[in-house]
Amino acid sequence: MTPVSTCTAFQGTRRIASGPLAEVALAVKRAADRGDTVLVFDDATSRPVELDLRGSEAEVLARLPAPAVAETQSDAPRGPGRPKLGVVAREVTLLPRHWDWLAGQPGGASVTLRRLVEEARRAGEGRDRLRQAQEAAYRFMAAMAGDRPGFEEAARALFAPDRDRFAALTEDWPVDIRDHARRLAAAAFDAPLSA
Template identity: 50%
Template sequence: MDATPTYTVFLGQRRLLTAPLREVLTTLKTLERTGTEPLLIFNDQTGRTVDFDLSGSLDDVLAREDPAPARSGPGRPKLGVVSREVSLLPRHWEWLEAWPNGASAALRRVIDEARKADPAAERRRMAVLPTDRFLTVMGGDLPGAEDVSRALYAGDGATFRALVAAWPEDVRLHVLHLAAPAFETGEGT
């Protein structure tokens, strides 16, 4: 699950590239565009569109958009630990504080146990939101878009696939790729 993040670039409804950030930035920097079709870049893990500042040389772009991780504030960044705020009721804080090693360690332990309890459900859950975000941007005006979203959330892969069958090829193939884990049953599918 902690694989290298990938980004997908669309020019209109045509997929140009799916690759790690450095490759995407290199391609974008050298891309010569003609026409007025929108250029959209998606983070495949979140489904969100992203914009990059492509001004300057390729080295400038890579340094700015894909910098080495910098230390900032509390936490243990080398381990990927980031400090954020969590709002809980007093009874929750009391329960967490009773655990050895503190509240943060207890929360990490509870989350890890929940993720391990049903890995197939976790994969499905982690696929639905990015797929829905992509659908909103790229499929929102396509036939049956609302029904496609309903099928995604219902876990109805057959209906989902049938509804996107007539969509533009690159949009259809990418949405099927993003949604695939949402329809896994955990039985080898």
């Protein structure tokens, strides 16, 4: 399981928990023990979060993934690069004319490639945030409201982006689904189109 910082759990149309994964996992475990079916969504991506609910609450918590920070620390030998700085060597395939151009740049190929990547990343940052926010909101909406009246039009308003139309089209959805969809969509409506 990919590390999840916060998530939200739904039992039918009702939100039963939202927050750090450990807190939500315990609420989901208790609901499952009562025989309830619960769906859990990663708050950042709206991807489903699967939890192994077997055993005691302590066992459920012990099986949760460690935070992402722990993944980067390893006793395994490292390859070339500057691992203490976060630099990792990987293979890049370019045409000979690209290598010739890179060789002539101040600082060499690695410095130039890092600079070009950073510039491209900054230039596309707003579009990337908008796309990620729209995808997260749509993924949740499709899972929880795909059969609701106005779903298709609400999805169009999300990608337009048209906040007022989206709000109007989701008004009659169950409160917890509507509010969560609007919270996710707000990031899309607020995301700048350019950096």
